[in-house]
Amino acid sequence: MTSGAPATVRLRLDLAYDGAPFVGFARQPDQVTVQGTLERAAERILGQPIDATCAGRTDRGVHALAQVVHFDLDPEVDRAARALDDLEVFRDRLDRLVGPPITIWAARRVADDFSARFSATWRGYRYRVADTPALAPLARHDCWHVRQRLSLSAMRRASTHLVGEHDFAAFCKKAPGRSSVRRLDTCTIRRDDTGILHLRFVGNAFCHNQVRSLVGSLVEVGAGRREPDWIAQVLASGDRQRAGRVAPPQGLVLERVGYGRRWPGAPPAGVRGGIRTASPAAG
Amino acid sequence: MTSGAPATVRLRLDLAYDGAPFVGFARQPDQVTVQGTLERAAERILGQPIDATCAGRTDRGVHALAQVVHFDLDPEVDRAARALDDLEVFRDRLDRLVGPPITIWAARRVADDFSARFSATWRGYRYRVADTPALAPLARHDCWHVRQRLSLSAMRRASTHLVGEHDFAAFCKKAPGRSSVRRLDTCTIRRDDTGILHLRFVGNAFCHNQVRSLVGSLVEVGAGRREPDWIAQVLASGDRQRAGRVAPPQGLVLERVGYGRRWPGAPPAGVRGGIRTASPAAG
Structure with a gap:
């Protein structure tokens, strides 16, 4: 990098959740939320603060089978570097740490201009x-x-x-x-x-x-x-x-979020257990 | 009846339950059980003590999609007589009263020698x-x-x-x-x-x-x-x-309990919501 700004790495997560135990997706002080639970677990593994952006906020009690989030991390932090070394190991650790009501289908690196929200x-x-x-x-x-x-x-x-x-x-x-x-x-x-x-x-x-x-x-x-x-x-x-x-x-x-052709599609059917993958759609 | 014993009427219920909230099927003092919940609700509607026998006891946390029980009731009791008048109304009331974790698929009158347990x-x-x-x-x-x-x-x-x-x-x-x-x-x-x-x-x-x-x-x-x-x-x-x-x-x-040809089969597929009826089997 020639710039003085720290180079960050952007990760995309594809996830599912049971809405029942949460007051909703969006982080709220002193409430059990999907975002809060996810960010706290990711912070523990990656050793740095995490601020996630999602494709579509869901209300209290609403489920997701294919929510998408992205966040940036500093790869210079030791634990983040190790996670980036093997993203499937990171996915598995995160999946266990967030607990049974949240499922992490996939974790992958994406370009800095991918937005879970605005690219959808x-x-x-x-x-x-x-x-x-x-x-x-x-x-x-x-x-x-x-x-x-x-x-x-x-x-x-x-x-x-x-x-x-x-x-x-x-x-x-x-x-x-x-x-x-x-x-x-x-x-x-x-x-x-x-x-x-x-x-x-x-x-x-x-x-x-x-x-x-x-x-x-x-x-x-x-x-x-x-x-x-x-x-x-x-x-x-x-x-x-x-x-x-x-x-x-x-x-x-x-159930599904679509992105333009530039962006990676939904995770392969093989990693999904317990849901029928919808027929592929363009975008 | 020529005998002095009171004539009872035997009912068969076909039911399902989510095992999670129960310590098991079998009634236990001061515990939330399927049998206890079912009997208390039936007693409230029928105005008399109910003692149910099931096809197969299930343990704590185990589910049923097609449990069968039978019990006897005294049809001379006013509320029981009204229930026997329209068993679908009785089924609907019982289904609501037992709460969402238990589902009553069907209620019907059976011969006195039908046993949910021993006829299976x-x-x-x-x-x-x-x-x-x-x-x-x-x-x-x-x-x-x-x-x-x-x-x-x-x-x-x-x-x-x-x-x-x-x-x-x-x-x-x-x-x-x-x-x-x-x-x-x-x-x-x-x-x-x-x-x-x-x-x-x-x-x-x-x-x-x-x-x-x-x-x-x-x-x-x-x-x-x-x-x-x-x-x-x-x-x-x-x-x-x-x-x-x-x-x-x-x-x-x-998932299923089979009885001999003498006895009524599983309830018709039409009354089931949310389960795929298994292919019919003899018995």
Whole structure:
């Protein structure tokens, strides 16, 4: 290096977590958060302060199967140098240290201009709803049990109104001075062979509470309490009072984050245990 | 009735539970058990003491997807009469009252000579093992993460020694004065498309700790620490000290109980949410 600034190395982590034990992703004083737990463990291994940036902050109780974070480290620190020597050993140590509710799928070096947040071109969320009279007990950890049969075709008709670029103010927690215009690329709804509905949302970005609010309104339609076109009226109104209730957090999972061709893709399927890798998507 | 004894009505419940919050199935004073929770809820609805008998007791932390119980009730009690009037309403009330870790799939009237325990002709258990470097966080609730690649073919070779009628003393917690001879009909091992191993055991009955002890020994073989034939030597020795460690409870689930043709089968697939109904089996 010719510059006087210290040369840092940027690492990308791909990780998953069970949202239940955390008050959310974002670090907060005196609270158990994903970011805080992750940073403290990384600091212990790397011997220096760590400040992580993530692809998409998740709320209390919301899960992630494919969250992405990046952070910079000073490779001159002995422990960091050792970690960089064998990143799979580092990944394994970090995975054990963060505890069972967090899983580190992969750790790798990336260019300094990669940003987990700003390089992301799309995010994919999945929400699971059970409309069966009874639900397998372990499924309650990542499923909303509504106990009432829902009409898939009505929900699908309603969902067509949501795709495209819209001001989603009616489905978002207000952030004063911030735009709530987002682009929803796809919204697909299917029933799996155990009877559970999977609602998948892919878009450039999502506002706070947007997916859970959309799910709450789609369930209103599926249950027959609203017509499919009602969704279009709520969207156009921009009025949060008119939308359905916000669906509970445990049904939601950040399933995938896409980056441009320049950046490494998701970790290879081989390192994943317990999840079905989604079909590859461009970006 | 010509006899002076009160006529009772026998009910069969098909249920599932998350083993984590319970010290086990069997009722114990001052402990949170599946049986205690179930009986207390049923007593509240039916207005009388309930004493349930189950198909297979499960230990602390072990799950069930298809446990079966029966109990008798006095239909002259008002609340019981109302429950018998509409058993689906009763099932729904009971399902809500027992809380999310227990799921009541079905409730139905059966003949007085049906016994959840003694009419059962076979039991099927499943054990899940992840041998991937990392495991999806929610999978930890029903999976043993061994972090080391296991050889399926070695485990399958070892498993062939176990099928048949044997004295499984080497793989059981001793019950003084009780036989440990059991018939293991099938032991199948496959890897699912998320990389997790499913070990399935079907037999007439199982001793205490038998499945978890068999899994612990099969994993020794899969990891290459023992040869497949070692299992046969352990079995023949009848010596519990020679077997592998007992696998942890959360990987185990009572998956299916079979009854003779006289008795009603498992509840129809339609009432199940969140589980894939196993392929139908005779009995």
